[in-house]
Amino acid sequence: xxxxxxxxxxxxxxxxxxxxxxxxxxxxxxxxxxxxxxxxxxxxxxxxxxxxxxxxxxxxxxxxxxxxxxxxxxxxxxxxxxx
Amino acid sequence: xxxxxxxxxxxxxxxxxxxxxxxxxxxxxxxxxxxxxxxxxxxxxxxxxxxxxxxxxxxxxxxxxxxxxxxxxxxxxxxxxxxxxxxxxxxxxxxxxxxxxxxxxxxxxxxxxxxxxxxxxxxxxxxxxxxxxxxxxxxxxxxxxxxxxxxxxxxxxxxxxxxxxxxxxxxxxxxxxxxxxxxxxxxxxxxxxxxxxxxxxxxxxxxxxxxxxxxxxxxxxxxxxxxxxxxxxxxxxxxxxxxxxxxxxxxxxxxxxxxxxxxxxxxxxxxxxxxxxxxxxxxxxxxxxxxxxxxxxxxxxxxxxxxxxxxxxxxxxxxxxxxxxxxxxxxxxxxxxxxxxxxxxxxxxxxxxxxxxxxxxxxxxxxxxxxxxxxxxxxxxxxxxxxxxxxxxxxxxxxxxxxxxxxxxxxxx
Numbered sequence: 001x002x003x004x005x006x007x008x009x010x011x012x013x014x015x016x017x018x019x020x021x022x023x024x025x026x027x028x029x030x031x032x033x034x035x036x037x038x039x040x041x042x043x044x045x046x047x048x049x050x051x052x053x054x055x056x057x058x059x060x061x062x063x064x065x066x067x068x069x070x071x072x073x074x075x076x077x078x079x080x081x082x083x
Numbered sequence: 084x085x086x087x088x089x090x091x092x093x094x095x096x097x098x099x100x101x102x103x104x105x106x107x108x109x110x111x112x113x114x115x116x117x118x119x120x121x122x123x124x125x126x127x128x129x130x131x132x133x134x135x136x137x138x139x140x141x142x143x144x145x146x147x148x149x150x151x152x153x154x155x156x157x158x159x160x161x162x163x164x165x166x167x168x169x170x171x172x173x174x175x176x177x178x179x180x181x182x183x184x185x186x187x188x189x190x191x192x193x194x195x196x197x198x199x200x201x202x203x204x205x206x207x208x209x210x211x212x213x214x215x216x217x218x219x220x221x222x223x224x225x226x227x228x229x230x231x232x233x234x235x236x237x238x239x240x241x242x243x244x245x246x247x248x249x250x251x252x253x254x255x256x257x258x259x260x261x262x263x264x265x266x267x268x269x270x271x272x273x274x275x276x277x278x279x280x281x282x283x284x285x286x287x288x289x290x291x292x293x294x295x296x297x298x299x300x301x302x303x304x305x306x307x308x309x310x311x312x313x314x315x316x317x318x319x320x321x322x323x324x325x326x327x328x329x330x331x332x333x334x335x336x337x338x339x340x341x342x343x344x345x346x347x348x349x350x351x352x353x354x355x356x357x358x359x360x361x362x363x364x365x366x367x368x369x370x371x372x373x374x375x376x377x378x379x380x381x382x383x384x385x386x387x388x389x390x391x392x393x394x395x396x397x398x399x400x401x402x403x404x405x406x407x408x409x410x411x412x413x414x415x416x417x418x419x420x421x422x423x424x425x426x427x428x429x430x431x432x433x434x435x436x437x438x439x440x441x442x443x444x445x446x447x448x449x450x451x452x453x454x455x456x457x458x459x460x461x462x463x464x465x466x467x468x469x470x471x472x473x474x475x476x477x478x479x480x481x482x483x484x485x486x487x488x489x490x491x492x493x494x495x496x
Contacts, residue, residue, distance in 0.1 A: 016220070018154035038155055046221045053218065 004055060004077040006030050009047075009070045016050045017043040030071035037070075044073075051077055088268045090330055095264045096341035096496060098334050099178025099327030100436045101170035103279065105141030105320050105423045109173060114440050117448045118469045122422040124303040124318055129202075129283045137297045139306045140283050141320025141424030159222040160235055161200025163281035163321070166429075167232035168239065170325035171275050175240070178327035179339055180273055182240035190242035191271040192233045193262045194325075195255030195278030197427035200227040201287035208286070236275055244271050252483030253390065254350070256323070256431025257491045261348045263328045272333055277436075279323035280427035291319055294484060296394050304452055309391035309418050310398050310460045311453045317393035320420075323429020324436040331496075340496075342439040346476075347377030347492030354486075362396070366480065366488040367404035373490040374408070379476050381409045384492070386447045386465075386472075388434045388479045391418035392425075395457065401480070402460035411461035415470060418450040431481035435491060438477035442495050445472030 010025045019025060020038035029037060034044050044067060048059045051073075057080045067073040100110045105123025107113030116123070123141045132138045143166060148157050151169040160168070175182065182190060207223040225231055230248040237246045245266050249258045256278045263274035282291065291297055298316035300306040307318040334341055349372025351365035374381065387409070390401055405416060419437055420426070426433055441447055447470045456464055475495045482488050 014154075016158070018156070018158040020155055021153050042159070042221050042225075043155075049217060049221065 002055065002081055004074055004081060006070060006074055009074050012047050012050050013039070013070065016046050031069050033068050047073070055081065057081060089270060090268050093267045094331040095267050095328050095345045096331045096334050097326050097328055097343055097345070097439055098339040098341050099174040099180065100342065100439065101173030101177065101325040102433065102436055103143050103146060103166040103170045103322040104433055105143055105322055108143060108145045110177065110436070117419050117422060117437065118446065120422070120449050120451045120468065122303065122451055124306065124422070124424055127283060130285055132288070135288060136299050137288060137292055137319070138301055139298065139303050139318050141318060142283060143322045156235060156239065159226060160231060161203035161226045161281070163196070163198065163200060163279055164226070164232040164235055166281055166322050167194060167279040167325065168235060170277065170279060170323065171236045174275065174277070174325040174327045180327055182242060185273060187241050187243040189244055189270060189272040190240065191244035191263070191266045191274045192237045192242050192246045193249065193259045193266065193274060193276045194233045194236070195249050195251070195259045195428035195432065196229040196232060197250060197252050197255060197280045198282035198287055198290070199229045200231060201282045202284040203227060205284045205286040232279065242275065251487045252485065253425060253427055253430050254481045254483035254487035254489040255428045256433070256435065257479060257481045257489035258350065259432070260328070260345055260435060260491055261350065264345060264348070267328065267330050272329065274328045275325060276328055277323060277325035277432035278428035280429045281321035282427070283319065283321050288319070296392065298393065307393050307421055307424060308452050309389070309393040309421065309450070310402060310456050310462060310464055312455045312457045314393050314395050314398055314457070318424035320424025320426045322423065322433070323426050324433040326432065326436060343442045343493040343496055345491060346494040347373035347379065349373040349376065349490045351488045352486050353488065362400070364400040364404060364488070366401060366482060367407050369488040369490040370404060370408050370478065370480070373478065373492045377492045377494065379492060381414065384409065384414055384476045384478050385474045386441060386477050387414055387416045388438050388477065389416050389418045390480045390482045391420060392482065398457065399459055402462050406461045412463040414463060415447055415465050416462045417447055417465040419448045421451045421453070431479060431489070434479045434481070435493065438479050438493050441472070441474045441477055442493060445474050446470070447472060447474060
């Protein structure tokens with residue numbers, strides 16, 4: 001079964017929304033909020049679109065709103081992959 | 084609604100310059116190259132232009148998007164905004180303005196744009212037709228838009244005063260200075276202004292070609308020859324300049340050294356072309372308006388930075404407008420844009436920056452390439468080599484496709 005890890009999330013974040021100036025994505029960023037990491041709602045929307053394309057997981061806009069941290073995104077995607 | 088003028092007597096001075104030009108990245112590199120007559124024109128490398136009727140352009144070749152723009156900002160903006168963001172940063176540093184120290188609502192941003200984010204747009208449109216709608220990135224929604232550079236500069240530095248964008252093709256680079264001046268008379272203490280453009284992608288180039296005024300020549304040295312008997316159109320380019328403008332009293336009180344004062348401005352529009360009739364130009368009236376406002380006589384003007392389209396009929400119209408005010412061969416005229424190509428919204432802003440450097444150093448940069456000036460163009464064209472000043476008053480002219488004319492006079496501080 002495919003799983004989606006925090007490293008996958010790091011790759012998608014940096015790849016489609018750029019790298020923040022103040023935080024290193026390699027750090028322990030799982031529980032930091034996207035806002036604190038320097039990603040706005042548009043950036044999170046872009047990440048969700050990339051995840052949908054790469055993993056075939058549908059992520060409705062409501063769910064995107066609920067994803068406040070990279071770990072929350074990872075957990076959501078894994079729940080959908082397992083379902 | 085217009086705000087009341089809190090500083091009706093504001094004297095707008097330019098205290099900072101930032102340049103991203105095909106013949107030099109950074110003010111110093113650009114100015115040194117320009118005085119040396121070093122051209123930045125060459126074969127297009129940003130895409131394979133072999134099969135296009137225009138193959139020569141002015142590219143800002145040293146510019147690296149990842150080096151000059153923070154990563155988070157780079158992904159959401161077009162190359163044209165990257166050049167604008169880099170130039171704005173240089174201009175703020177040059178002016179010694181620290182945005183964090185100033186009231187956020189008194190800092191304004193007004194930039195010119197002509198093409199918007201065409202390269203970014205082309206990339207997303209390609210994804211649309213090759214992969215499908217869900218592959219179009221969210222940043223297309225903000226990256227293409229003419230006001231994107233202004234908005235991103237405003238966000239980056241927390242400049243929450245009046246912000247805007249002016250689209251008047253090549254004239255936009257002067258119109259923004261006029262708008263900056265209005266804002267300084269109202270509530271703004273500092274205005275970041277200027278313009279850039281970068282539309283050297285297939286989509287952008289094809290849109291430009293439709294005017295029929297671009298040069299089809301492959302030899303970069305013979306492709307753009309304004310006022311020359313051999314003129315055959317203009318070469319497009321990318322880049323431009325950003326300028327920091329403040330009220331003179333504010334600038335002096337913080338110890339800034341102004342490059343020059345914006346003393347005159349005029350804008351006019353050409354009459355609608357009529358079939359069978361020679362096109363009429365109102366550029367001359369824009370010159371009159373700028374000089375009158377500055378209370379400067381034609382004899383007091385030391386140099387004219389020409390719009391220099393490189394299209395014979397338009398060159399003649401400009402030469403006549405200049406000669407009508409200054410007399411035949413009556414004032415030194417130059418077109419350093421022969422070394423960069425026409426930068427659209429960035430062109431006149433770069434000319435404005437160049438004029439200020441000319442005032443600072445008392446030297447007029449050359450027009451390169453022109454060998455045989457068209458006899459009907461009665462101009463004292465500064466050719467081949469720079470000419471020593473002094474330069475106290477420099478007039479910058481710009482015409483925007485569709486009939487815009489603008490003139491700005493800069494004066495030694």
